[in-house]
Amino acid sequence: MKKNKLLLIGWDAADWKIIGPLLAKGQMPALKYIIDNGVYGNMGTMNPPFSPMLWTSVATGKTPDKHGVLGFIEVLENGVGVRPVTAKSRKARALWNIFHHEGLKSNLIGWWPSFPAEPINGVVVTDKFQKVSLDPKKQKPMASGTIHPKHMEQVLKELRMFAFEVTGEHILPFIPDALQIDQEKDKSLTVLAKVLSENVSIHNAATRLLRTTDWDFTAVYYDLIDHLCHSFMKFHPPMLNRVNAKQYEFYKEVVNGAYRFQDMMLERKLELIDRDTTVIVMSDHGYESGNKRLLELPKLQAAAAMDHRQFGIFAAMGPNIKKREKVYGLGLIDIAPTVLHHFGLPVGGDMDGKVALEVFENPGEIKYIESWEKIEGDFGELPRNHEQDLLNDEETLEQLVALGYIEKADEKSENAVRKTRCDLKHNLARVFLGKKDYDRAKHILLELIDVKAPIDTSSYYLDLVNVCLETNAFDEAQHYFDILKDHNSSVQYTLFFQEAAILLGKEKPLKALKVLEGAQAQNRYGNPELWYRIGALKQKLLMYDEALGAYEKAIAIEPDKAKYHAALAENFLELKQYEDAAESALTSIELVRYYPRAHYVLGKALEKLGNLQHAKIAFETAARLTPKTFHRAEKAVENIENKLCGAPQPQDKNSSKFWKDQIVVVSGLPRSGTSLMMQMLHSGGIEALTDNSRQADRSNPKGYLEYGPVMSLHKDNSWLHQAKHKSVKIVAPLLRYLDVQYRYKIIFMNRDLTEIVKSQQKMIGKDPENLPVKLFDAYTKQLQKVETWKENEPGVELIYINYTDVLNKTEQTIDKIANFVGQNLDMEAMAKCVDKTLYRNKA
Amino acid sequence: MEKPNKILSDKINLKISEINEEGSLGLLAYGDIAFVAWREKKKQSNNHAR
Numbered sequence: 001m002k003k004n005k006l007l008l009i010g011w012d013a014a015d016w017k018i019i020g021p022l023l024a025k026g027q028m029p030a031l032k033y034i035i036d037n038g039v040y041g042n043m044g045t046m047n048p049p050f051s052p053m054l055w056t057s058v059a060t061g062k063t064p065d066k067h068g069v070l071g072f073i074e075v076l077e078n079g080v081g082v083r084p085v086t087a088k089s090r091k092a093r094a095l096w097n098i099f100h101h102e103g104l105k106s107n108l109i110g111w112w113p114s115f116p117a118e119p120i121n122g123v124v125v126t127d128k129f130q131k132v133s134l135d136p137k138k139q140k141p142m143a144s145g146t147i148h149p150k151h152m153e154q155v156l157k158e159l160r161m162f163a164f165e166v167t168g169e170h171i172l173p174f175i176p177d178a179l180q181i182d183q184e185k186d187k188s189l190t191v192l193a194k195v196l197s198e199n200v201s202i203h204n205a206a207t208r209l210l211r212t213t214d215w216d217f218t219a220v221y222y223d224l225i226d227h228l229c230h231s232f233m234k235f236h237p238p239m240l241n242r243v244n245a246k247q248y249e250f251y252k253e254v255v256n257g258a259y260r261f262q263d264m265m266l267e268r269k270l271e272l273i274d275r276d277t278t279v280i281v282m283s284d285h286g287y288e289s290g291n292k293r294l295l296e297l298p299k300l301q302a303a304a305a306m307d308h309r310q311f312g313i314f315a316a317m318g319p320n321i322k323k324r325e326k327v328y329g330l331g332l333i334d335i336a337p338t339v340l341h342h343f344g345l346p347v348g349g350d351m352d353g354k355v356a357l358e359v360f361e362n363p364g365e366i367k368y369i370e371s372w373e374k375i376e377g378d379f380g381e382l383p384r385n386h387e388q389d390l391l392n393d394e395e396t397l398e399q400l401v402a403l404g405y406i407e408k409a410d411e412k413s414e415n416a417v418r419k420t421r422c423d424l425k426h427n428l429a430r431v432f433l434g435k436k437d438y439d440r441a442k443h444i445l446l447e448l449i450d451v452k453a454p455i456d457t458s459s460y461y462l463d464l465v466n467v468c469l470e471t472n473a474f475d476e477a478q479h480y481f482d483i484l485k486d487h488n489s490s491v492q493y494t495l496f497f498q499e500a501a502i503l504l505g506k507e508k509p510l511k512a513l514k515v516l517e518g519a520q521a522q523n524r525y526g527n528p529e530l531w532y533r534i535g536a537l538k539q540k541l542l543m544y545d546e547a548l549g550a551y552e553k554a555i556a557i558e559p560d561k562a563k564y565h566a567a568l569a570e571n572f573l574e575l576k577q578y579e580d581a582a583e584s585a586l587t588s589i590e591l592v593r594y595y596p597r598a599h600y601v602l603g604k605a606l607e608k609l610g611n612l613q614h615a616k617i618a619f620e621t622a623a624r625l626t627p628k629t630f631h632r633a634e635k636a637v638e639n640i641e642n643k644l645c646g647a648p649q650p651q652d653k654n655s656s657k658f659w660k661d662q663i664v665v666v667s668g669l670p671r672s673g674t675s676l677m678m679q680m681l682h683s684g685g686i687e688a689l690t691d692n693s694r695q696a697d698r699s700n701p702k703g704y705l706e707y708g709p710v711m712s713l714h715k716d717n718s719w720l721h722q723a724k725h726k727s728v729k730i731v732a733p734l735l736r737y738l739d740v741q742y743r744y745k746i747i748f749m750n751r752d753l754t755e756i757v758k759s760q761q762k763m764i765g766k767d768p769e770n771l772p773v774k775l776f777d778a779y780t781k782q783l784q785k786v787e788t789w790k791e792n793e794p795g796v797e798l799i800y801i802n803y804t805d806v807l808n809k810t811e812q813t814i815d816k817i818a819n820f821v822g823q824n825l826d827m828e829a830m831a832k833c834v835d836k837t838l839y840r841n842k843a
Numbered sequence: 844m845e846k847p848n849k850i851l852s853d854k855i856n857l858k859i860s861e862i863n864e865e866g867s868l869g870l871l872a873y874g875d876i877a878f879v880a881w882r883e884k885k886k887q888s889n890n891h892a893r
Contacts, residue, residue, distance in 0.1 A: 159875050169865040200871045200878070207874025264872035272874075 005277040006318075006342055007210075007269065008219040008335070010058070010111075011262055012051055013226035014313045015286035016042070018236075018259055027260050030267035031315060034281060036324060038317025039359050042592075044331040045285035047434035048427055049308040052085045054284035054332055055112050055221060059094035061336030061351035064431045067092040069113065070424040081413050082420045085113045087126075093372050093379055095217065095336055096120050100380030102345060104216040107209040110202040111221045116145030120380030123209055124148040125156060127221070130201035134194060136164050159204035166193040174257035177250055188251065191231050196261075199224040203265045210272040216343070222265070228258040229287045233307065234295050242295055255289075278318025278342060284332055285312045291557065298492070320361050327358050328593030329625075341366055348372045415454060422448060422455050429463060433470075442467045458489035465498050472715075474505035494519075500533065504540075513537045528558040535567060542784065544574045562592035569601045573608070574788065581605035596625040600633050604792075607640065616640040631740040636794035655797060658822030659743035663720065664727040667735055667786075668749030669779055671759035673803035674729050677747055678705035679833045680806075680814070681727040684825035689728040705729060713737045732782050736789050744796045745821050748786065751803035753779055810834050864888050 022028045023035075034040070045054060046063065056069040064070055068091035073082045090113070096106040097120065106122040108114055115126035128146045133139055139162075147153045171178045174192060183189055199222050206220040234243055235251035266281065273279065286309030288294075297303040314330050317323075320342070333353035340347050341355040346367035357363040369375070425444055432441035445467065448460040461484040468477035481498055496519040503512035516537065520530045535550030551568040558564065565588035572581035585602035588595060603618030616637055623633035642657060664686050666677045682688040682705060693708040709719050710730050714737045724742070738744060757776055761767065790798045799820045805813045810831050818825045862870060862877070862884050870877045 159878060161871075161878065167865045169867045170871065173868050196871075203872070204875040204878050207876070211875070261868055261872065264868065265874075268872055268874050 002214065002216055003276050004319075004343065005215065005273070006217050006339060007273055007277055007279045008217070008339065009266065009269065009279065009281045010055060010219070010221040011225055011281060011283045011313070012055075012112075012221070012223045013229055013285060013287045013308065014259070014262070014281075014283035015289065015309060016311070016313055017286065017289050017309075018255060019313065022256060022259055022263075027256075028263040030263045030270055031281060033270065034279060034315045034317045038279075038315060038321045038323065039325045039327045040313070040315040041327040041330055043282050043284075043312040043314040044329070045308070045310055045312055046331070046333065046431075048430045049285040049305050049310075050427065051223075051226065051284055051305075052112050053427070053431075056090055056094075057352075058282075058284065058332050058335045059096075059111065059219075060090070060092040061333060061340075061348065061353040062092050063333065063352045063435060065428060065435070066350070066352070070427045070431075071420075073420050074424070075417055075420050079417060082416050086115050087113050087118065088116070088382065089113070093381070095339055096122070096124075096219070097379040097381055098340065098345065098372055099217055099343070101375065101377055102343075104343065105214060107206075107213060107215045107218040109206045109209065109218070109220045110223075111219055112223070115143075116382060117148035118380055118382050119148055122215060122217075123152055123213060125202075125205045125209070129156070129205065130160060130198040132160060132162055132198075132201075134163050134190065136162065156205050156208065159201060159208060161197040161200040161204065163190070163193040163197045166197055170196060173261075174254045175250055176253070181250060186247075188231065192228070192254065195224060195227040195231075199265075203268075207268060207272060210269060217339070220269075222262060224262055225255075225258045225283075226287070228254055229307070232258075233287060233289060234293055236289055236293075240291075240293060240295065276319055278316065278321060280314070280316045280335070280339075282314045282332070282335065283312030285309060316359055321359055322361050327356065330356050418451075419455055422451055426460060426463070429460075433463065433467065436470070438467050438471050442471075456489050458484060458487050458493065461487065462493060462495075462498070465502075469498065469501050469505065472505060474502055477502050477505070497529075497533065500537075504537070509537055509541055513541070526553065526557050528554040528561065528564070531557070532561075532564050532567060535571070539567070539571050539574065542574075542781075542788065544571055547571045548575065560591055562588040562595050562598060564588075565591065566595065566598040566601055569598070569605065573601065573604055576608075578605045578608040582609065594625050596622040596630055596633070599625065600630070600636070603633070603636055607636070612640050612644055616644075629741070632794050635740075635743065639794050656819050656822050659745075661724040662743045662745055662821075663723040663725075664821055665723075665735070665738075665744050665746045666727060666729045666749065667732050667746055668751070669732055669753075669756050669782065671756050671763065672749040672751040673806060674731075674749050675704050676803075676806065676833065677749055677801065678727060678729050679703070680817075680830040681747075681825075683833050684814075684818075684827065684830040686727045686821065686823075686825070687725070689723045689726045710734065732786050735786060738793075738796070740793065740795055742795065744793075746790070746796060746798040747817060747820070748798055748800050749803055750800045755803075806834060 019028060019031065023032050026032075046057060050071060052072055053064045053069050056067050057063060060067045069085060069089045072085055074085045074089045075082055077088075096108055097118065099106045100120040100122075104121070106120055107124075108120075108122070109125045110127055110130065112127045114124060115128040117124035117126050124147065126146050128143055142153060142157050147156055168178070171189060171192060175181070175189070178189060181189060202220065202222060206218070209215070210218060232251050232254035234240065235248050236255040237252055239245070239248050239252075270279070288307045288309050294307055297306065312332070314327070331353065333351075334356050335353065337347040337351050337353045338356045338359065341357075341364070344364075344367075346369040347355060348371045349368050350371040350373065355366050357366070425448060429441045429444040429448070432438070432444070442464065445460050445464045449457050449464065451457055451460075461480050464480045465477050465484065468474070468480060477498070481495070481502060484493070485495065496515050500512040500515045503509070503515065513534065516530055516534045520527065520534065523530065531550045531554035535547045535554065538544075538547035538550060548568070548571055551564060551571060554561070554564045555568065565584045569581045569584035569588060572578070572584060582602060582605035585598050585605060588598035589602065592598070599618045599622035603615045603622060606612075606615035606618055619633045619636040619640065623630045623637065626633075642655060664681060666674050666681065668674045678688050688705045689707050690705045691708050692703075693706060695703070706729050709716065710728065713730065713734045717737055717739045720739050720742060730738070732748075735746070753776060756779070757772070758769075761770065761772075786798075790796050797820075799816070801813060801817065811827070814825070814827045814830050817830075818827065862881050864885050866881050870881055
C-alpha cells in the first residue's frame with residue numbers, strides 16, 4: 001500500500017455561503033468530517049474567473065499568461081475553426097507531468113481541460129469522457145484520446161451514464177414537484193438530467209480508479225454545482241422579486257440538492273481511501289447567491305462568469321494536515337506548489353503560487369528549482385505545438401489559403417475564429433490587468449480596439465479606460481470613455497464608476513459625487529458598491545458623518561465585504577471614534593485575514609487608544625502582508641518603536657529625531673513666508689533643492705529657491721530622491737502627492753490668512769483691500785485638509801511656524817526649527833536672513 | 844478511517860439484491876459498483892418484460 005497519497009477533489013463554483021447553512025443542518029456530513037479533522041478556509045480566485053483558465057492554474061501553479069489556457073474555446077491548429085478548449089492550449093507542465101517524471105502514479109478524472117489524454121504514468125479520463133448526446137440514437141463512438149491508457153477505454157466507457165437513464169428517483173430529491181412541470185415549455189428537467197448524468201459518469205470513473213488502481217495522486221473535477229447554479233441559482237432562496245413564483249417553488253431546492261449530492265459522492269470517496277491519504281476539496285471561485293444574482297445575462301463572452309464570486313472553498317485533511325484550524329490567504333494558484341511540497345518535490349521558481357505552509361502540521365523545508373519547464377526528460381506530455389502563436393497568425397492563415405493548403409473558411413466560421421482570437425487576447429489582457437502589468441494589458445487592448453466589425457470593441461474600450469484609471473492617465477481615460485459612450489454596442493454598460501473615477505482623478509470630487517448619487521437614485525435595489533464609493537468620496541470631502549451613513553448602507557446590503565468594513569474603520573478614525581474604528585477593522589480582518597489595509601487601520605486605532613504594543617503588531621502584520629513594500633506601515637512601526645523608547649511627543653505631530661535620508665519640506669500657502677524659510681534653512685546648512693527657475697523679483701527680492709519639477713509633483717514624484725538631506729519648497733495643495741517611501745520633516749508656514757490674501761492680490765496687481773471671499777474659504781479648507789493629511793501619513797512630521805514669530809521671535813523660532821529637524825544648524829546665519837523691512841502686508 | 848455520518852445511510856449502505864430499476868441518488872453516489880449493478884438489474888428487467 002502506498003503512503004503519502006493525495007486526493008484532490010474539485011467542486012467548480014462551490015461557495016461557503018451555501019455550504020454554511022447546510023453544514024449547520026447536518027446536510028453535508030462528509031465535508032464536515034474533513035473540516036472537523038483538518039483545515040478549511042477561503043480560496044481566492046483570479047481574474048478573469050473563467051474555469052478552464054483557473055483549473056489549469058490549479059494544476060500548474062501559474063497564471064494564464066504563462067500556462068496558455070485563455071478561455072473556454074480555442075482556435076483549431078489549422079486556423080479554420082474553433083473548438084472547446086483542450087489540453088493542447090496548455091504550454092506549462094501540470095502536476096501529473098511532474099509526477100510522471102518523478103516516478104509517481106496519477107489518476108486524472110474530468111479535469112478541465114484535459115482532452116486529449118496525456119500519456120502519463122497512471123490513468124487519464126479526460127473532460128470529453130462524460131460528454132454524450134442527449135439522444136440515445138445519436139451516440140458517437142468515444143473519441144480517440146478520451147482515455148489513457150487505451151486498454152482502459154472499454155471498461156471505463158461502460159461507466160458513463162446517459163441523460164435518458166435518469167429516473168424520477170434521481171430527479172425528485174432536487175425537484176419534488178417535477179411531475180407538474182410542463183416539459184414542452186420548460187426544459188429545466190433536461191438540463192438537470194444532463195448535468196447529473198455527466199457528473200455521475202465522472203464519479204463512476206473516479207470510484208473505479210480509486211478502488212482498482214495503485215496511485216499516488218488522484219485529481220477529480222466535478223462541474224455539478226457550477227452548472228446547476230448557472231441554471232437554478234436564480235430560484236435559490238431568498239426569492240428574488242423578479243422571479244416567477246411558480247418556478248421558484250419548483251426549483252428552489254436544486255442548488256442545495258447539488259451540494260448535498262456532491263457531499264454524498266464525497267462520502268463515498270472517503271470510504272475508498274485509507275487513513276494515510278491526504279484529501280483536498282476545493283473550488284475555483286464562489287457563486288453569487290444574494291441580491292446581486294443576475295436573472296438575464298448580457299451578450300458578452302463568458303457572461304455566465306459574471307455571477308462568479310471572488311472566494312471559493314478550501315478544506316483539507318490528512319496525516320500531516322493541521323486539525324480544526326481555519327487557514328487564511330490561500331489562492332488557487334497555491335495548490336500546485338503545496339501539492340508538490342506534500343510529495344517532497346521542489347517548487348518551480350517560475351510558479352506564481354506559494355506553498356501554503358500553514359496547512360501542514362510539520363511544514364518542513366521548501367525546496368526550489370529554477371523551473372520544471374527546463375528539466376529534460378519524459379514528462380508524459382503530448383507533442384508540444386511549437387508553431388507560432390495562433391492568436392496572431394492571421395497572416396499565415398491567409399497565406400495558407402492563398403497557397404491552397406487550406407480552404408477559405410466560410411464567412412461564419414471565419415468570424416468565429418476572429419471572435420475567438422479577440423476573446424482570448426482580451427482574456428490575456430485581463431490577466432495582465434489582474435497582475436497589475438498595465439503596460440502589457442494596454443498594449444493588447446490598443447491592438448484590440450482596432451479590430452473591425454462585426455466584433456464589438458466596447459469591452460476593450462472599457463478595460464482601456466480601467467487601465468488608464470489605474471495608471472492615473474485621466475485625460476486618456478476620458479478620451480476612451482468618450483468613445484465608449486458614443487459606441488454603438490449591443491451591450492448596455494454601466495459606466496458611472498468609470499465616469500466618477502475620471503472626474504475624481506481630474507480633481508472634481510463634487511461632480512464625481514453627483515454622478516454616483518444620480519446612479520444610486522436610479523437603482524431600485526440599492527447597489528452596495530455605489531454606496532461604498534459615495535462613502536469614500538464623502539470621506540475625501542471631509543464629510544465624515546455622511547460618509548458613515550453611506551458605508552453603513554453598503555454594509556447593510558452586503559455585510560461580508562471586508563473593504564466596506566475597512567473603509568468604515570478609516571472613517572471612524574476621522575471621527576475620532578477609535579474604539580468603533582478598531583471594531584470595524586477587526587470585522588474586516590475576520591472576513592479577510594490577509595488584508596493589509598484593515599490591519600493598518602487597526603494599528604492606527606490601537607495607537608490612538610494607547611495600545612502601542614498591539615498597534616505595532618497590527619502595523620507589522622500590514623507591512624508583512626503586501627507583496628510590495630508597505631511604506632506607511634513600516635513607518636508606523638518605526639514611530640511606535642520611537643514612542644516605546646520614550647522619545648518626547650510634542651503636541652504637533654513631530655519629534656526631534658533625525659531620520660536617515662529625511663527630506664525637509666517648507667510648505668504653506670503662497671505668500672506665507674516659505675521663501676524666507678527656504679533661505680534660512682539654506683543658510684543654516686540644509687541645502688535647498690532648487691534649479692533657480694524663478695528669479696528674485698520685487699515681490700521676493702531675495703529669491704524664491706524653488707524647484708521646477710515641484711509644480712508637476714501630482715504627475716511625477718520620482719525625482720524626490722534628489723531631495724534627501726536637502727530642503728525643498730512645496731505648496732500646501734501638492735503635499736499629498738509626496739512619495740510615501742520617504743520621511744518628511746515639514747515646516748509649515750502659518751500667516752494670518754488676510755495678510756496672505758492681501759499679499760497675493762498685490763503681487764498680481766489687484767487691489768489688496770478687496771478680499772475675494774471664495775479664495776479665503778478655499779484656503780481655509782486647504783489648511784484643514786493638510787491637518788487631516790498629516791495625521792494619516794506616518795512618514796510625515798509637521799511643525800507650524802508663524803511668519804510673525806520668525807520676524808519677531810527669531811532666535812526662539814530658529815531654535816524650535818533646529819530641534820524639529822534634529823540636526824545642527826548655523827543659527828546665526830539663519831537669523832541674518834530675516835529682514836523685517838520686507839514685512840509689508842500687515843492685516 | 845472513521846467514517847462520517849451518512850445522510851442517506853439506508854440508500855448508501857448498498858445491497859445489490861435490493862436495487863430496483865428506478866435507482867436512487869444514494870445509489871448513484873455510491874459509484875461504479877452500484878451503477879453497474881443497477882444497469883444489470885434494468886437489463887434483466889427489460890429481458891424479463893420481453
